[in-house]
Structure formats: C-alpha cells, structure tokens
Amino acid sequence: MAFIQSIARILTPIIFGLMAVCAANAQTASTDIDNLIAALPGGSYADRAGVIEALAATGDTALVPLFEALSEGNLYVTATDGRVVRAVRAGDDYAISDPLTGATLGEVGRRDAEKIKVNNGLRRTIASAIGQLTLMSPNAEIRRSAAESILKTADPASLELLDTALAAEKDPGVLAVLEQARAVIVLGNDFPLAEKQAAVALLVAKGDRDAMAVLTTELASAPDELKPAIEAGIAGIERDLAAWAAAQNVWYGISLGSVLLLAAIGLAITFGVMGVINMAHGEIVMLGAYTTFAVQEVIRNNFPGLFDYSLAIALPLAFLVTALVGMAIERGVIRWLYGRPLETLLATWGISLILQQTVRTIFGPNNREVGNPGWMSGALDIGGMSLTYSRLWIVVFALVVFGILLAVLNRTPLGLQMRAVTQNRRMASSMGIRTPWVDALTFGLGSGIAGIAGVALSQIDNVSPNLGQSYIIDSFMVVVFGGVGNLWGTLVGALTLGIANKFLEPYAGAVLAKILILVFIILFIQRRPRGLFALKGRSVDA
Amino acid sequence: MSMKFAQRATIAAAIAGTMGMSFSPAIAQEDTIKVGILHSLSGTMAISETTLKDTMLYLIDEQNKKGGVLGKQLEAVVVDPASDWPLFAEKARELISVNHVAAVFGCWTSVSRKSVLPVFKELNNILFYPVQYEGEESERNVFYTGAAPNQQAIPAVDYLMENEGVERWVLAGTDYVYPRTTNKILEAYLLDHGVAADDIMINYTPFGHSDWQTIVSDIKAFGSAGKKTAVVSTINGDANVPFYKELGNQGISAQDIPVVAFSVGEEELAGLDTTPLVGHLAAWNYFQSVDTPENEAFIAGWKAFTGNPDRVTNDPMEAHVIGFNLWVQAVEKAGTTDTDAVLDAIIGLETPNLTGGIAKMLPNHHITKPVLIGEIQDDGQFEVVWETDAEVPGDAWTDFLPESKVLEADWTAPISCGNYNTETKTCGGAAN
Numbered sequence: 001m002a003f004i005q006s007i008a009r010i011l012t013p014i015i016f017g018l019m020a021v022c023a024a025n026a027q028t029a030s031t032d033i034d035n036l037i038a039a040l041p042g043g044s045y046a047d048r049a050g051v052i053e054a055l056a057a058t059g060d061t062a063l064v065p066l067f068e069a070l071s072e073g074n075l076y077v078t079a080t081d082g083r084v085v086r087a088v089r090a091g092d093d094y095a096i097s098d099p100l101t102g103a104t105l106g107e108v109g110r111r112d113a114e115k116i117k118v119n120n121g122l123r124r125t126i127a128s129a130i131g132q133l134t135l136m137s138p139n140a141e142i143r144r145s146a147a148e149s150i151l152k153t154a155d156p157a158s159l160e161l162l163d164t165a166l167a168a169e170k171d172p173g174v175l176a177v178l179e180q181a182r183a184v185i186v187l188g189n190d191f192p193l194a195e196k197q198a199a200v201a202l203l204v205a206k207g208d209r210d211a212m213a214v215l216t217t218e219l220a221s222a223p224d225e226l227k228p229a230i231e232a233g234i235a236g237i238e239r240d241l242a243a244w245a246a247a248q249n250v251w252y253g254i255s256l257g258s259v260l261l262l263a264a265i266g267l268a269i270t271f272g273v274m275g276v277i278n279m280a281h282g283e284i285v286m287l288g289a290y291t292t293f294a295v296q297e298v299i300r301n302n303f304p305g306l307f308d309y310s311l312a313i314a315l316p317l318a319f320l321v322t323a324l325v326g327m328a329i330e331r332g333v334i335r336w337l338y339g340r341p342l343e344t345l346l347a348t349w350g351i352s353l354i355l356q357q358t359v360r361t362i363f364g365p366n367n368r369e370v371g372n373p374g375w376m377s378g379a380l381d382i383g384g385m386s387l388t389y390s391r392l393w394i395v396v397f398a399l400v401v402f403g404i405l406l407a408v409l410n411r412t413p414l415g416l417q418m419r420a421v422t423q424n425r426r427m428a429s430s431m432g433i434r435t436p437w438v439d440a441l442t443f444g445l446g447s448g449i450a451g452i453a454g455v456a457l458s459q460i461d462n463v464s465p466n467l468g469q470s471y472i473i474d475s476f477m478v479v480v481f482g483g484v485g486n487l488w489g490t491l492v493g494a495l496t497l498g499i500a501n502k503f504l505e506p507y508a509g510a511v512l513a514k515i516l517i518l519v520f521i522i523l524f525i526q527r528r529p530r531g532l533f534a535l536k537g538r539s540v541d542a
Numbered sequence: 543m544s545m546k547f548a549q550r551a552t553i554a555a556a557i558a559g560t561m562g563m564s565f566s567p568a569i570a571q572e573d574t575i576k577v578g579i580l581h582s583l584s585g586t587m588a589i590s591e592t593t594l595k596d597t598m599l600y601l602i603d604e605q606n607k608k609g610g611v612l613g614k615q616l617e618a619v620v621v622d623p624a625s626d627w628p629l630f631a632e633k634a635r636e637l638i639s640v641n642h643v644a645a646v647f648g649c650w651t652s653v654s655r656k657s658v659l660p661v662f663k664e665l666n667n668i669l670f671y672p673v674q675y676e677g678e679e680s681e682r683n684v685f686y687t688g689a690a691p692n693q694q695a696i697p698a699v700d701y702l703m704e705n706e707g708v709e710r711w712v713l714a715g716t717d718y719v720y721p722r723t724t725n726k727i728l729e730a731y732l733l734d735h736g737v738a739a740d741d742i743m744i745n746y747t748p749f750g751h752s753d754w755q756t757i758v759s760d761i762k763a764f765g766s767a768g769k770k771t772a773v774v775s776t777i778n779g780d781a782n783v784p785f786y787k788e789l790g791n792q793g794i795s796a797q798d799i800p801v802v803a804f805s806v807g808e809e810e811l812a813g814l815d816t817t818p819l820v821g822h823l824a825a826w827n828y829f830q831s832v833d834t835p836e837n838e839a840f841i842a843g844w845k846a847f848t849g850n851p852d853r854v855t856n857d858p859m860e861a862h863v864i865g866f867n868l869w870v871q872a873v874e875k876a877g878t879t880d881t882d883a884v885l886d887a888i889i890g891l892e893t894p895n896l897t898g899g900i901a902k903m904l905p906n907h908h909i910t911k912p913v914l915i916g917e918i919q920d921d922g923q924f925e926v927v928w929e930t931d932a933e934v935p936g937d938a939w940t941d942f943l944p945e946s947k948v949l950e951a952d953w954t955a956p957i958s959c960g961n962y963n964t965e966t967k968t969c970g971g972a973a974n
Contacts, residue, residue, distance in 0.1 A: 045705060073919075073925070115925075117925075117927060118927075119705065119706070119917065119927045119928075120706060120796050120797045120800050120821060120917075121705060121706050121707070123797050123821075124797050127797070209762070209763065209766035210766060212766065213766045213767055213768035214768060216767060216768050217768035217769075241763075245759075245763075248759060249756070252753075252755040252756055252759075255753075255755060256753050256755070259753070365588050365589050365592070366589055366812065367589075367780065367783065369815050370815070371815050371817075372787075372815070377790070377791065378791065378793075379791055379792055379793055386759075386792055386793070388755075388788070388791035388792060389791070390787075390791060391755070391791075460752065460784060460787070461752045461784060462752075462780045462783050462784070464589075464780065466586065466750075466780075470750050470752065502755075502756055505756045505757075506756060506760065509745070509746060510745075510746070510747040510748060510751060510756075510757065511717050511746055511747065511748050514748065
C-alpha cells in the first residue's frame, strides 16, 4: 500500500505537467487515472484528498460517477485483487460494478470488500472536484452547483478553469456565481489592486453571510489601500443583516406562536368555552400525532407512492379518532363532574395517565418515526431570511384551523347552540336544545381540533407518549393569558407569547426566556385576572 | 414479561421486608448469589434504562448457563426506581439490606448516581455505573465502566481539530450537570489549545426543547465568520431530533458545520427518521457496527435472548458487559462475594471488550477504553471514521481544570483515596 501511495505522490505533479503539455495523449492519461484510482484506498484522509485533487486535475468527466460513489460511501476495494469497485448491498453480499463505466462485475461476500472511508472533510474535496469536472456541463443546473462548490472551496488552482467557464457562460444565474467564486479567489491571493477592488465591490454587492465571512478573513491581510473599502463593505452588510435578523426573529416568533396556537386552540374550546379543566388535552394532541404515525406506517407498507399525501389522509382520520375519544371521555367521565372543577382536574389528569400508558403499551416507549413529506422539507430564502417550509406550512395551517373554528362557532347552528348552552344552560334547555348532546359535540370538536394539531406537531416534534406533557402547560398559559372563552384572545395570546419568547431568547438564553415569560404571565394575570380579552356579560359569573 | 418480573420482584421484596427480614435472606445466601439491577423501568428515563435491565438479565442468564459463579447460580433482583432520584436511594437500600445483593448494576443520570452514593458507602456494597459521565468523582464503592471526559469529549475535539480543521466551536447542551461540567472542561481545554474566547459559543437549552429556530440560526451566523465551525453537542435525548431537523431545514449540512454528539447512540436512533442526521458524528467507545467476532457473538446472543431481530446494541450495554465480566472474575479470584475482598481483587483485572481490545480495571475505579468517532448512516448505525491507536485509561479528575489537576484517585494501598492531592500529599480534595 505504502508503495502505491508513494507512486501516487510522485505521479501527482507529473500529471499536472502532462495535463499542460500533452492532453491529447489519451492512452497515457488513462493509465495514470487507473494508477491514481488504485491509490485511492491507501493512506490517511489527507493522502486520499491529494489523490482526489490529482484525479480532478485530469479534467476527465468520466470520473464523476466514481467521485459520486466515493462521496456516498459506495466505493469499495476488493480483498482478492485490490480492485476499486462500486458496491451496493444485495442481501448479505455486495453487488459490485465498475465505478467508471457502471458495468456489473458480479457479487462479492460481505467480508471480501473493504469500504474506502470518507469523512466530511473529504466530501468537501470531492464536491469541489466534481465541481471542477462539471463546470462545462451542458446542463445549467449542474453548472450552477459546480460553480457553487468551487465558490465554497475557492481553490486558486481552479482559476484558469473559472476563466474559461466565465468566457463561455451565458446563463446569468450561473455567471453571477462564477464571478463571485472568481472574486473570492482574487481576494485571497496575489492579484493587482484594481482587480481586488473590483472583487470587494462584487462581494459587497452580494451582501450575505458568506460574503462577509470572506471579507472578514481578508481584512487582516489586505493592503492598506483596500482596507477602508472592505471595512465599509462589512459595516454595510452587517447593517443589512441586522435588519434581516430582526425580521427573521419576528418570523420565528410567529412560527412559535402558531405552534402554541395549534396546541391551545382545542383547549380554548374545552376549557375556554365549556369551562372544563381538561388535563388530558395534551394526550389528545399526542393521539393525533400517533394517528399520523399509524397512517404513515400503512402507507409505507402498502402504498409508498402516496407518502406525500399522508398528512392530508391523516388529518380527517386524526380528527375523527380524537373527536370520538373526546366524546367518550365527556360522556363517560366529565359529564358527571360539571361544576366541580377540582374533581374534573383530578379525573382528567388520571385519564391523561391512562392514555399515556395505553399508548406506551401499544406502541412502545420509544419515539416513533414520522417522516416529512417532500413539500415540507427545505427552506424558502427571502433576502437574508430563510423560512423553513415545515414551519411555513404550520403557520398557514394554524391560521386556517383558526378561521374554520371561528366560522363554525359563529356561522353554524351547532356553533349557535354551543354558545347558547355555555352562556345560559337552563334557558337553552328550555328552548329545546338537547344540552347534553351539545356538550358532547363541543368536547368532541375541541378534542378533534387538538387531534389535528397533533398531526401538525408530529412534523416538528418527537412522537412519543410524552408528547402531550410538553404542550399542556403552554396551552393553558395561552388560553388564560388570551382570555378564557375568547378565540381571538387565544390567537393574540399565542402570537404575543411566541414573539416575546423569541425576542428574549437571543439575550437571555432559552432557559431564562421561558422563565421570564412565565413570570410575565403571572404578573399580568395579577393585574388582569380575566386575560387580554375578557368576556363581558352575565354569563361570566354564572 | 419482564415488567411482570420486575413487579413480582418488587412485591416479593416488599413482602420480605415486612414479613421476616431474618428469614428470607438466610435461605437465599445458601442457594444463589443475588445481583441487584437498579434501572428505571418507568418514567422519562425508561427509554434508555429498560434496555440495560434486559442486558443484565441476559448476562446473568448466560453466566448461569456456564455454571454460575463459585458454583452457585446467580439471581437477578430487579427494582424500578421510576426515574425518581430519591427513589433510587430507597431502592438501593432495599436491594442491599433487604435482598442482600452482592453487587448492584445500575443508574443512568449523574443525579441518580449521586443520590445512591451515600447508601453504598454506608452499607458498603458495590455499584457498577455504565454510562459516560462528567468525571470529577471516584468513590470506593463505585466502578465507572462508562467513559470519563478524557475517553470521549477530549478525543472528539481532537479529531475535529486535526482532521476537520475546526477553529470555531459551539458547545451546545441540555441544562443539567453533565453538559455543564463537560463544557467547562472542554472550554478550558480549547482555551489551552489557543482557541480565542470569541471563537467559543456556549448554549444551554431545557430538557425536551423543541423550537430550535433561533439557536440554529445563531449557530449559522456564528459559523459564517470565515473559520471552520463545529458543534459539540451534549444535548440529551428527545431534544436531538428537532435540533437535527432544524439544521437540515436551514440548509446546514454535516459538511458545512458538523455536529459531534455525546448522547446520541444506536438506541436513540432506532425508529427515527435519520435523513437529517446522516454525516453528523458521535463519539463513543463502542458501536454496534464494529466488526469483531466478540461483537458479532454478543449481538447474535442478545437478539436471540430478546427474541427481536431488530434490537440494537449500544455503548452503555457494552459497559455493563465489561463491568459484569470483571465482577465475575473478581469474585472468583477472591473466592467470595464479600465487598472488601472483591474491591481488592478487581483492580488490575482485564477482560476483552467487544471492539477487539482489552478493558482493564484501574486503581481509580475507571477502565481503559478505545475511543471511536462514528458517522451516522441512514440505517441508524455508525460508520467508524476514526479511532484511537490504543485504549485510553479513564481519568477521574480532569487535567484541564486547575482545581482538579492536582487530584488523583487511587484505591490501592498506601493511598486508598478518591481525591488524593498530589501537592499537599493528603486525601480530601483541593487545598484551599
């Protein structure tokens, strides 16, 4: 092995020479590539990085599949003949193929092939190597990612390649990245002042964190003439970033607020409208999350193609399941306890423990895997902000649920009856409303809403039997803060708490921020015991 | 089944406690050697600790098939301290004074260990503690078979410095004693190695934290200062998943800012969507994926014992394997299960670990362990990307904090002290 390595070390400069002098001599080049590939398995990560750079320097685009296999950890060396192959697990053995041509080579046993190890540092080298090789690709998308990987490493050796690519590039998007990559290389190396000034201007115009990182590094070693321009540039970028950071923080607050809103909105009905202190609310949210898990499990096993729609299927199911559970709880336990808050509290707390243990017995104590559909992964970049899709959809979803609930309460006969019963039970009863039935439906609605909140929360939190416990206190906080019995209060309360929490977090840390919010709420409730939006009228004291 | 067993054991213990204390242990001593298992089977820690209880049952079962110890069969006594720290002390007392166990294998969190310490000292029994911990402790009655900071945290940082060229550090942890102490040691270590104070960011979050948006964007901002950045994570348990998800969503890959975790193992990854975690790192002394004959045999036996081909193995399980084997050897060497004799006999004993090396019990009651850095794979297993050349001896008192530097633990004569001050030559901690 050591012998091959030393050959590789000697070969590396020779290949650079060969490239320049006679690129036409294909026969020699291919032998060199073979030798280099054979040198891949040996040595340390640093040695391997050297071989990869030498391979990239050959400019042979046929190497791209090899690099990709290496980066994914699919490149192996066989024990028998020391050949470098691409191997994929097939049962207990490996199915091997040629890393360059993709031609299949049969199978080898699990112990007869050794993986060529890669770590994160090596993957960066490989990404840059692939970048160099694909910079002239006909596909603009590939060229763009190639240019980005060169921008990341900013290796001065790729300057010549960049210039060729710049001259040929027509796509404005790719062109911009190429120019930035060139500017970074120009700044970091020995170039005339005028060119450096142009590079600084270009990076200042780019104006993001990466540009600032380059400028900050450059500031220390820059010539004096350049320093004022760089300093001004950094100051400008910092100003912009600070503004974006504030906007980003508001977004985080809204996002946290929407999660609080989702968790609390069901409680706003069961506790807010009906006045039932429902300690099992968190567990109903958890049941919704487990319904999502069950739906995904069925889809994974039977209809993998439907995975992206799993949440849409889970939503009505979760609503149904949790609404039924809620109605069962109401009919079975809570209806005997109306007007006795202490007993209700204890009974629902007992129910919460029963539900937790039931789920633990059926699904086990460990977290369950709930996947994100494709449209919920990734982020949307707006200027200096990045809005992750999962959070974005949850904000939208929370608002939609809120809107629907508002409509149900104010625009449907059921909503009218609910309000009538909660405001004056005896009069509603005299008017012919079946109050027990309305109670059950109201509790079912509140629980169903909690269940669909569980579907959304399964996307950002762990689905475990303890899921509910982490939301119950927050939910009560939001409802009490917003004003019992008022949906708008819940909305404003959730968003206020979310944003306040996120603005405190950078200064006070996550732990202290939570404590401060709690103290704030306690003080607030002392001054306004009925919360932000107190319900007015005789019903309040009933 | 195991649950029932635990309950029955507890009930039996309670009955024994009330009915006749002189009667039941007398018989037990004739027939079997009792081994206490003190792991939470309910409450928040049940996720991690239930597996360790099963591991002990498996090991005891295997040993009994080989004929037991000193010609007697071993009998497991399982109690459930229910993730409740004061209850750990009560249950430990019950194991020792009611059930008369010869040794106890148990505890997970540092606070549970601290809670049982006085009991083990008072009643002079032995505890084997299998989890990586913050160090700064060495007790006569406790054997630490998990990693001390110099067997996990420090080598992981070394790896990132040398192999990934990291210059800027985020130390992120859950807010309790293990992350705080570990981060204190790491911070001192990094400052010693020329890292500027500006290049270290320390962040603590509550247990079960799920909204990581602000912290991840802070990490992103911190990482774009033109220097290679890494996160050293002592984030515990559940909170890890939303953390990695948020990293993935905000477009931070393992190649940009790698995260090396000290509390994420096979058991935690089982049943998770590992996509956002792939490529991130973990530092342990054992991985299920390590390909040695010992490990293969252990995994096969474990899967057969649990009857579940999907059960994974992890680092604290290996620690129990080593601890149990060392205890069996020590008892056979001493010819008795008497605490003082075993304490003397066990020091210096060696047993093969599962990764192809040797674990040796040191005079400071820690053991030698190899350090492995693994990359998380999409199947929830780890691929070893780096390992130490030889086993690293566990160091009870870190060399990187000034107040601990002068301390040394040595439980052999003539020192026989857990916090011997090498400057003042006295037992009893730092002189100030």
